[in-house]
Amino acid sequence: MSETAGGSFLLPPLALYIHIPWCVRKCPYCDFNSHAAGPTLPEEEYVDALLADLDIDLQHVHDRLLTSIFFGGGTPSLFSDRALGRLLEGAEQRVGFAPDIEITLEANPGTFEQAKFKGYRALGINRLSIGVQSFQEAKLKALGRIHDGGEAIRAADMARAAGFDNFNLDLMHGLPEQSIEDALFDLRTAISQGPTHLSWYQLTMEPNTVFWSQPPVLPEDDLLWDIQEAGQALLAAEGYAQYEVSAYARPGKQARHNLNYWTFGDFLGIGAGAHAKLSTPAGHIQRTWKTRLPKDYLDPARVFQAGERALEAGELPFEYLMNVLRLTEGAPAELFSQRTGLPLQQLEQARREAERQGLLQADPARLVATAKGQLFLNDLLQLFLD
Structure with a gap:
């Protein structure tokens, strides 16, 4: 970490998110910035744009190495290993990688073959996140997915064969007409593939999606709770x-x-619609976002950054806790000052009230939600609004 001359603010670790916005087909529940791919992808042009975008953002690096890279989308596994290799090489030349850097690539079953996975692994990509969502044909069809359960299992097999000993499987629950038995079948099937990580989350209806305007019938709340437990x-x-x-x-x-x-x-x-959170050595923190449409991002007259917003001191407690309190073990209390530059005492009044309501653990060394606080996270966070 870099430290300011006054010693009051430590620059946090630095990561890189790279957005690849194309998919074979847009899923009806998806609210991410993704777009159906045409017969050919503008790989070379897009990598050129990504590196030019990164060049502009080098002002925010402040002599830090990248601790992690995440290729998200869209479906990044639509890109060739050659294109991703050129991008990674360019990023390492410009910023530099920590010796133990984690590099994750999102992939969907049915968009790759084993040779492609081996190529990714040879580049130094050392973690995969495979978007399975379900192993059951009816559920996959309802979600608009293009793969079947067999392809999802083969994807995990291919990942291991290509040398990936660290991979995630994405699964949804609360699917149309899903029972507890259906949900547990998906989980057991996923576990049998030996992933090191599982993302298991409830299907939600998001604005600007097909499901928002044409919602399917989802399980009742009591059943959703039973599935979760x-x-x-x-x-x-x-x-x-x-x-x-x-x-x-x-x-x-x-x-x-x-x-x-x-x-x-x-x-x-970097990439179409990508967001960033950036700090300066003086302790200023801002969020930025890039132009959203791929055609605009690729325009020769492009301006990559679409907007930015400085976080005011009064916003920082909420912004910080909105993230940290999602973690079941929270974070050391001292990290609040390190990440925000604000005194921990600023949280004292709201912290005592949260503890009184049973939403925050009474631990002076950590900021961590109770089990009740995890369930009522929005209520907990409201206490820290300025």
């Missing part, structure tokens, strides 16, 4: 510790990129 018990019994609202991992296999995000670390964001 049964799934968490199964995951715990199988050795997957919950460390965030929807993240479960084998010991030592938590997603470092996501942990940096949830502990209010810094991250550069």
